[in-house]
Amino acid sequence: MNNCPGPTAPQKEITAYLNKIYEQGDLEPVMNELHLWSLDSEYINKDKLEKNSIREFYDLDYDLYFSYQINYARAGYQQKNKPALPEGAECLICRENASSPGKENLRIFDLKLKGVEEETDFFLQLTPFPLFPRHLVLINREHTPMNMGAESIAQSLSFIGMAPHYTLCSNSDLEWAGASILSHSHFQLLHKRRLPVMNASPLFEFDSEKGLKVEALRFPLPVIRLSSEKRTDLVREGSRIIDLWKKTAPGMRTVNMLIYREENNFICTLVLRDSQFRTPEDLQKYKSEGIGVVEAAGSWIFPPPSGYPEEELTQNSREIIKGFFKGIRVFDPLDIKGYDFLPYKRKENV
Numbered sequence: 001m002n003n004c005p006g007p008t009a010p011q012k013e014i015t016a017y018l019n020k021i022y023e024q025g026d027l028e029p030v031m032n033e034l035h036l037w038s039l040d041s042e043y044i045n046k047d048k049l050e051k052n053s054i055r056e057f058y059d060l061d062y063d064l065y066f067s068y069q070i071n072y073a074r075a076g077y078q079q080k081n082k083p084a085l086p087e088g089a090e091c092l093i094c095r096e097n098a099s100s101p102g103k104e105n106l107r108i109f110d111l112k113l114k115g116v117e118e119e120t121d122f123f124l125q126l127t128p129f130p131l132f133p134r135h136l137v138l139i140n141r142e143h144t145p146m147n148m149g150a151e152s153i154a155q156s157l158s159f160i161g162m163a164p165h166y167t168l169c170s171n172s173d174l175e176w177a178g179a180s181i182l183s184h185s186h187f188q189l190l191h192k193r194r195l196p197v198m199n200a201s202p203l204f205e206f207d208s209e210k211g212l213k214v215e216a217l218r219f220p221l222p223v224i225r226l227s228s229e230k231r232t233d234l235v236r237e238g239s240r241i242i243d244l245w246k247k248t249a250p251g252m253r254t255v256n257m258l259i260y261r262e263e264n265n266f267i268c269t270l271v272l273r274d275s276q277f278r279t280p281e282d283l284q285k286y287k288s289e290g291i292g293v294v295e296a297a298g299s300w301i302f303p304p305p306s307g308y309p310e311e312e313l314t315q316n317s318r319e320i321i322k323g324f325f326k327g328i329r330v331f332d333p334l335d336i337k338g339y340d341f342l343p344y345k346r347k348e349n350v
């Protein structure tokens with residue numbers, strides 16, 4: 001790429017540069033350039049990317065590897081004083097934060113996503129504390145609340161249609177049920193990363209229409225996976241499942257969602273969440289904040305150990321993580337009755 005703006009280039013220059021790349025038709029090179037610029041400008045740095053090491057363990061019950069990391073990079077930051085929100089911003093991810101005091105090196109890229117009917121303005125930015133390399137956030141241009149349903153599925157699929165090497169992960173729209181920033185609609189983006197739930201095998205399949213596959217997964221939390229070549233299938237059936245699930249206990253239930261591509265298929269994975277099922281008290285010393293989508297997908301993030309030795313976590317990670325899963329699961333995924341709310345019959349002999 002020529003004419004790459006220097007590390008102090010203002011937003012205007014970045015926008016012009018990235019738009020030129022986007023005009024050639026692909027979104028992923030734009031995201032790559034934004035990532036490289038963010039490294040040049042030290043918005044993110046080598047230390048942040050390399051400090052958190054990911055560890056894995058195998059669990060025979062699910063025939064899956066689960067992973068965890070201790071988030072050292074973020075810990076240092078939280079101790080510092082946070083600057084006040086810039087003028088016009090209503091929260092930490094509002095667009096006004098870009099280039100503001102304390103976030104001088106934050107640059108964004110504006111794009112439109114197609115919803116069920118209309119296009120909506122979004123923007124992309126790097127997260128300041130990446131859990132993985134090329135960890136971006138896709139944020140609604142308006143300060144509008146999270147809402148899991150047809151529109152968020154359609155917008156997510158619109159994005160993945162343009163960036164097939166990314167996995168889109170969505171926190172939820174309900175506190176203590178896999179939420180992060182509730183007041184402002186946004187999605188997490190991970191580059192070429194398969195989270196454990198994406199490798200989970202089906203427990204059984206439901207009878208659905210031709211071209212659409214609906215499966216319950218062998219996983220510590222109840223998860224429904226929909227796959228189809230047709231995005232409209234996922235919008236229609238995914239939102240139907242979310243609405244039905246929410247109705248089983250209004251105000252308490254919602255989902256965490258992953259949207260990604262596998263060859264010609266679009267995949268929509270829904271993790272069923274309930275705000276009444278939280279971290280058990282004896283595990284809160286390891287992690288007291290809510291459990292978000294990345295953890296629900298099997299990749300855990302812990303703050304640096306305080307008040308207990310790190311070995312306690314690393315030597316017992318399997319039992320500790322199993323305990324978290326058990327605490328937040330709304331029903332035992334092996335109990336097929338839990339899926340009775342679905343509008344499909346179970347397929348025989350799968």
Ligand SMILES: [Zn+2]
Pocket residue numbers: 089090091092093094095142143144183184
């Ligand atoms: Zn906001």
